[in-house]
Amino acid sequence: MPNPILLLNKAFDSRIRLGIMAILMTNERTDFNYLKETLELTDGNLASHISALEQANFIEVSKQFIGKKPNTTYKATPEGKEAFKKHIDGLEQLIRTDNL
Amino acid sequence: MPNPILLLNKAFDSRIRLGIMAILMTNERTDFNYLKETLELTDGNLASHISALEQANFIEVSKQFIGKKPNTTYKATPEGKEAFKKHIDGLEQLIRTDNL
């Protein structure tokens, strides 16, 4: 059996980053407050995980105004979607492994 | 949508602990060296993850001698199996969530 750990992406070790990506896989575009409320995070904590995903080039950030209020939205990049899918595939292999 | 992060167990944030548990789900009993080689870990690193899972009461340790050599084996406890299954279910929900 090959090392099953290599199938998994270190960037998704965190439950929070996994949650963010899962949301961005099904919701093309999501804003800061939606993530914050859904995942029940403090501003700082969310911002830091977003920044980690951004640096990995897994999500893309857009800033705009809605009416008079600033609004920041996030979107998974093709690279991020690809990486997330691979991670999920890796998990599935890990679980289904009839290893021996 | 409820908070999807709550479906996941913090003890399984680590790829290594996930790998150990996955192996113990399909191999009733496994020893130190098998885990070490399969997961390509140093002794110390493996020992520390094992100890974390043991403290969570997710695995059980048995020490015996095979011939003249010490041999330590590990087994998932019912509690550990349950927790792992829940975690996997949580991941599945996270992924399949048609959230909105």
Place this chain on the structure above:
DNA sequence: TAAAGTACTTTGAGATGCAAAGTTAATATA
């Protein structure tokens, strides 16, 4: 007697996680 194997524990450095507080820039309210 020396080297090697088993299964650790310890050490120490670095990375990560987190809440809370501070920040910036804009708007809303008194």
Place this chain on the structure above:
DNA sequence: TATATTAACTTTGCATCTCAAAGTACTTTA
């Protein structure tokens, strides 16, 4: 005009986690 509020961070500082490498205790093999 002064104050408050909102959005989205950034900074701080502490705690925890992760890891490799080295050390340990015991035994076996050369």
